Amino acid sequence: MAYGEKRRAVSFNLDNPQERAMFEYTKRTNFSKLVKTYLARELKRQQPAQTQPQSSSITVRVGGESR
Numbered sequence: 001m002a003y004g005e006k007r008r009a010v011s012f013n014l015d016n017p018q019e020r021a022m023f024e025y026t027k028r029t030n031f032s033k034l035v036k037t038y039l040a041r042e043l044k045r046q047q048p049a050q051t052q053p054q055s056s057s058i059t060v061r062v063g064g065e066s067r
Helices: 017-026 031-046
Strands: none
Touching: none
């Protein structure tokens, strides 16, 4: 199955100094790579944490020693 290519647009309000600065920055960088890096990081952050095997919270004492 071929999906082809899709595009998404990002709008910047150039009347807003912060957004204008972001827009100017996009002209000096690989914007597509920057956005994809951010999205990959965000997807990884939102994935449920893999459950690691945990030690038991029960302490067994045999002959006065904790194990």
